Amino acid sequence: MRKGEETRVRILEVAEAAVLAKGFGGTSIDELIAETGITKSGFFYHFRDKNELAKALLYRYIEADEKIYDDIFGRARELVDDPLQSFLLGLKLLSELLADLPNGHPGCLVATMCYYERAFDREIQAINREAALMWRRRFRGMFEEITAVHTPREPLDVDQLADMVSTVVEGGIVISKALKEPRALADQVLVFRTLVKLLFHPM
Amino acid sequence: MRKGEETRVRILEVAEAAVLAKGFGGTSIDELIAETGITKSGFFYHFRDKNELAKALLYRYIEADEKIYDDIFGRARELVDDPLQSFLLGLKLLSELLADLPNGHPGCLVATMCYYERAFDREIQAINREAALMWRRRFRGMFEEITAVHTPREPLDVDQLADMVSTVVEGGIVISKALKEPRALADQVLVFRTLVKLLFHPM
DNA sequence: GCGACTCCTGTACCGGCGGTGCGGTTCCCT
């Protein structure tokens, strides 16, 4: 890794923590450069403006997020053959991972950007939309495999069912933060897991 | 209503729309007073600082939110005797209400404040927590009534089940905003409704 | 060894924003 790349990553790390804690508008560049140990000029060498910082943060976050899902559900796929059982195991692993976060989930950058909407340019909104669509595609694929083997007790649109995974995670993060109960998120994932299990439970 | 109260409410209305659209940090006081047609001094006559504006916004929002839930689930309770059927009807009515919002759900202020955390004082965090607990109490009451009559096919904690309603709404809002599909929120509520129906479906 | 490029630092400056302070002024209520 080149030296410039190192600095860039360091800025992004500091910025991600700050943005998730205080929101994007609540995070000042002065504060970021103080903690990173560079100057303002240095910051603007790496990012044209705050908007470009947001973009870089989002890309980084989504990439890491995708990797986590790849790992968890990939491992679940290896361990269990049946797509339903594999998905349920994946949710269990996800729940455990979320429960093990020391200070609770730090928050989702996609959600943060959603609640900042008009202050950003269209490109960021497009990235955000693409992230949500990636989640949808991922879980729709799983539900398609499941419905190929198991008949749901009630007919449900696979896209909507897939979105429900994201909904539960995003909603769980909000409720968890509001309640100041870090466990809540992991619990919500488990409740959803039980409901999915019931949906495909043989008559 | 006194004249001062009128102005105060007008500021709050303008502020709520702006905050939900651009986040709290992205909303400037100058912008609020321009749209409200008062001066900066006038604004600070009503609110000591931006923090107090946030508090007033939250109180107002939560009150309106509670009223909506009271109306919807109160009406559902009148129309149907069985607590399960009544709750399912309530979710249906809620879904319809959400689907009829012309530009989609404007966003939840509680969630906005969650993603702004450390920038606010403890009081606001406490109000936020209280809002989430109010939701929990409301829906736990309903699930207790339901479980008194119907046996769930899987044992689930009533608090966690109650939180699931808030989770689906909050998560649905985020996903809906990210996808730029206003329908998504209403659909997620309906998917949740189907899952609850299955949970209490007789064997 | 030289030039070019990367990766910054330093300094100066701008306008917007949150916020303070304080001296009016208008209008309604008693």
Next chain:
DNA sequence: AGGGAACCGCACCGCCGGTACAGGAGTCGC
């Protein structure tokens, strides 16, 4: 007529995002 509620007007502060530009240290190929 007096007083408080509900503002207006204006001056001022420090922080923040952003611009502009000059310069310097290290690295690389030639």
